[in-house]
Amino acid sequence: MWxxxxxxxxxxxxxxxxxxxxxxxxxxxxVLVLLIFLLIAWMAAALLRRVLTAAKFDERxxxxxxxxxxxxxxxxxxxxxxxxxFWSFFMIGVLVGxxxxxxxxxxxxxxxxxxxxxxxxxxxxxLLFFGTVIGRFLSRxxxxxxxxxxxxxxxxxxxxxxxxxxxxxxxxxxxxxAIGGEIVDLAFGILFGGIVFALALAVxxxxxxxxxxxxxxxAHRPAEAPVEEKLHHF
Amino acid sequence: xxxxxxxxxxxxxIQQSGPVDLLIGVSGAMNWAELQQHAAGLLHGLQESxxxxxxxxxYPGEGEAFTEQADTDLPRxxxxxxxxxxxxxxxxxxxxAAQKAICSLAVELGAKTCVMLHSDLEMxxxxxxELLTQPIVEQQCDLVLPVYPSRKFDGLLNHSILAPLTRAxxxxxxxxxxxxxxxxxARMCQKISESASAHERGEGSLLWPATHAAISxxxxxxxxxxxxxxxxxxxxxxxxxxxxxxGSAFAEMEKYAPCWQRVRSSxxxxxxxxxxxxxxxxxxxxxxxLIDSFLLGSRNLQEVWGLVLPPVxxxxxxxxxxxxxxxxxxxxxxxxxxVYDFALAYRLRTINRGHLMGALTPLYLGWVASYVQEVAExxxxxxxxxxxxxxxxxxxxxPYLVSRWRWPDRFNP
Numbered sequence: 001m002w003x004x005x006x007x008x009x010x011x012x013x014x015x016x017x018x019x020x021x022x023x024x025x026x027x028x029x030x031v032l033v034l035l036i037f038l039l040i041a042w043m044a045a046a047l048l049r050r051v052l053t054a055a056k057f058d059e060r061x062x063x064x065x066x067x068x069x070x071x072x073x074x075x076x077x078x079x080x081x082x083x084x085x086f087w088s089f090f091m092i093g094v095l096v097g098x099x100x101x102x103x104x105x106x107x108x109x110x111x112x113x114x115x116x117x118x119x120x121x122x123x124x125x126x127l128l129f130f131g132t133v134i135g136r137f138l139s140r141x142x143x144x145x146x147x148x149x150x151x152x153x154x155x156x157x158x159x160x161x162x163x164x165x166x167x168x169x170x171x172x173x174x175x176x177x178a179i180g181g182e183i184v185d186l187a188f189g190i191l192f193g194g195i196v197f198a199l200a201l202a203v204x205x206x207x208x209x210x211x212x213x214x215x216x217x218x219a220h221r222p223a224e225a226p227v228e229e230k231l232h233h234f
Numbered sequence: 235x236x237x238x239x240x241x242x243x244x245x246x247x248i249q250q251s252g253p254v255d256l257l258i259g260v261s262g263a264m265n266w267a268e269l270q271q272h273a274a275g276l277l278h279g280l281q282e283s284x285x286x287x288x289x290x291x292x293y294p295g296e297g298e299a300f301t302e303q304a305d306t307d308l309p310r311x312x313x314x315x316x317x318x319x320x321x322x323x324x325x326x327x328x329x330x331a332a333q334k335a336i337c338s339l340a341v342e343l344g345a346k347t348c349v350m351l352h353s354d355l356e357m358x359x360x361x362x363x364e365l366l367t368q369p370i371v372e373q374q375c376d377l378v379l380p381v382y383p384s385r386k387f388d389g390l391l392n393h394s395i396l397a398p399l400t401r402a403x404x405x406x407x408x409x410x411x412x413x414x415x416x417x418x419x420a421r422m423c424q425k426i427s428e429s430a431s432a433h434e435r436g437e438g439s440l441l442w443p444a445t446h447a448a449i450s451x452x453x454x455x456x457x458x459x460x461x462x463x464x465x466x467x468x469x470x471x472x473x474x475x476x477x478x479x480x481g482s483a484f485a486e487m488e489k490y491a492p493c494w495q496r497v498r499s500s501x502x503x504x505x506x507x508x509x510x511x512x513x514x515x516x517x518x519x520x521x522x523x524l525i526d527s528f529l530l531g532s533r534n535l536q537e538v539w540g541l542v543l544p545p546v547x548x549x550x551x552x553x554x555x556x557x558x559x560x561x562x563x564x565x566x567x568x569x570x571x572x573v574y575d576f577a578l579a580y581r582l583r584t585i586n587r588g589h590l591m592g593a594l595t596p597l598y599l600g601w602v603a604s605y606v607q608e609v610a611e612x613x614x615x616x617x618x619x620x621x622x623x624x625x626x627x628x629x630x631x632x633p634y635l636v637s638r639w640r641w642p643d644r645f646n647p
Contacts, residue, residue, distance in 0.1 A: 137586070140538065144592035147534050148473045150527055154534045232465035233391040233475055234326070234412075 026105030030097040037093025045086040052078040091118070124176045131169025135162050167191065256280065256367060257345035259292040259314070259336030261329045261414060262353030269293065272358040277309045279360025292339055294332055314339045324478050325466040329353075329414050330441040334430035340423040347371065348423050352414035356461045365507050366417030369455040373504065376452035377443055378417035380459040381409045383510035386609055386617040387519060388465065393621045394601055395480050395573055402628035403487065403494040404448035407503045409456065411444045412479070414463060418443070425450055440482040449493050458507035476598060477591035484580035495636055500629060518610045524603035525559050531596025538593045542579040547571055554600070564604040566627035572597055574635040582642060
């Protein structure tokens with residue numbers, strides 16, 4: 001009995017070690033390819049940075065109105081371009097590594113699956129990047145404009161806009177990655193619809209008196225010169 | 235403006251015209267009947283003075299009926315094309331575009347002296363035009379800027395940022411660096427015309443004549459004029475005004491950084507004409523809404539200000555926000571550092587430039603509140619002295635600006 005158990009365990013261990021031994025060349029090939037591409041990516045990014053710095057790329061980009069620097073002011077165009085090149089090479093390295101893994105091991109069909117999914121990941125990353133940038137930009141625009149319009153709830157408004165854009169971006173990213181399926185669409189629809197409905201109820205029922213008082217006040221406001229008009233700025 | 239931009243009639247007139255002693259340009263859309271009325275006595279008056287025999291008046295437009303000129307008592311009239319004549323454009327942008335075009339026309343005509351006047355034509359009187367031409371003819375000045383009779387609560391943006399900044403940067407003690415009326419010598423017109431054609435694509439840019447004169451080492455004079463133009467900011471958003479005017483001043487700083495960093499101190503500017511009586515503004519202004527705007531900004535914009543201002547300034551602003559309204563005062567040194575830090579952030583593009591100037595608006599209103607409370611009981615003359623004190627603070631704070639400009643990361647108190 002013990003002999004049979006021992007044989008069975010030994011066979012299992014052999015199969016595990018055989019599997020690991022089969023995968024090991026593939027993993028090694030993947031790591032090696034990735035390291036080579038990381039090196040190439042680093043060199044290409046450094047070279048590009050030097051070339052762009054020598055060509056005064058940042059100054060040329062910042063000379064026009066509505067430039068890239070207006071949207072992502074903390075990163076210079078040179079750094080952005082170098083990063084894009086670095087991560088592009090990294091992604092190519094991952095794809096080549098997966099192919100090398102498949103060639104060096106007995107596993108088949110992995111690269112086909114990964115290659116099919118990569119465009120979605122890239123698309124999702126781009127969506128996430130632009131969603132974040134636009135969300136922050138709009139939020140700051142709303143905050144500053146609301147403060148200059150003397151709105152007491154400026155921060156609330158700005159936070160609302162930011163999260164609206166972020167939630168919209170998150171839903172788009174998940175949809176693009178085909179994660180969650182119908183649930184994401186439904187949840188997003190319910191959330192957005194819920195917010196609008198809640199606001200409509202809040203204004204229509206909860207703040208009905210407040211809104212009517214405010215409108216009445218506006219209608220009967222005397223034509224008094226505001227303080228600003230006594231001051232002339234230019 | 236190149237010669238090809240001129241109307242055909244104007245080109246023909248330039249070819250036929252003899253030497254022009256004085257070109258008077260109206261920098262904006264004006265009332266034609268009023269122009270004729272004021273121009274009638276002008277030629278005679280100027281010719282009587284003996285120094286000027288040939289006068290041309292330039293107006294914006296494309297010829298039209300205006301050029302049908304039968305009356306020989308009128309100075310010669312000539313049209314010039316104005317690119318920014320869109321009524322939606324900010325008035326000072328239109329005036330700047332017009333001034334550049336008039337300077338180009340003066341170069342084409344070979345005018346010895348050129349005077350540019352506000353489109354309300356208040357300055358189109360012999361004695362007033364002479365105030366702008368005499369320093370050029372008699373004292374060899376290249377640029378004559380007017381000094382208007384000031385009120386306590388007029389031109390606050392000019393007195394708090396534009397004039398003292400120009401003084402500290404370029405060493406020119408100019409009261410109105412962006413005046414709608416000015417006089418230029420032939421070489422000053424040439425300079426402005428060259429600069430305008432070099433920056434043709436930046437059509438929305440303002441003309442800073444005093445800066446051009448300072449950069450070229452030209453002589454600048456001032457003339458006291460007893461004229462009061464209507465305020466140009468009526469009905470405009472303050473943040474839009476700040477973005478356009480202060481933003482343009484900051485952009486000029488960026489362009490001429492190597493020049494202004496060499497300037498150590500300011501020089502007084504020769505001023506001619508009789509000092510006009512100061513005008514009292516009547517009832518005092520309530521500063522409370524202005525302070526409220528500052529406090530609202532202080533509560534909500536700390537995150538944005540934190541990107542632009544150093545910690546010491548932020549701390550002082552927080553202290554200011556806790557002050558009682560009656561004792562609310564923005565010290566000159568603090569205000570000067572705020573302006574300099576915003577100019578630096580404009581250059582470094584720390585945040586979007588529109589956002590940056592929007593974030594300056596509550597701080598500016600804070601300064602206005604402080605100023606309004608400080609001069610409430612004072613005379614207009616005392617208010618003038620207050621501006622002089624602020625201008626000196628700008629000069630004293632210049633080493634701070636130079637240090638931050640040169641080493642923005644290393645020098646961050």
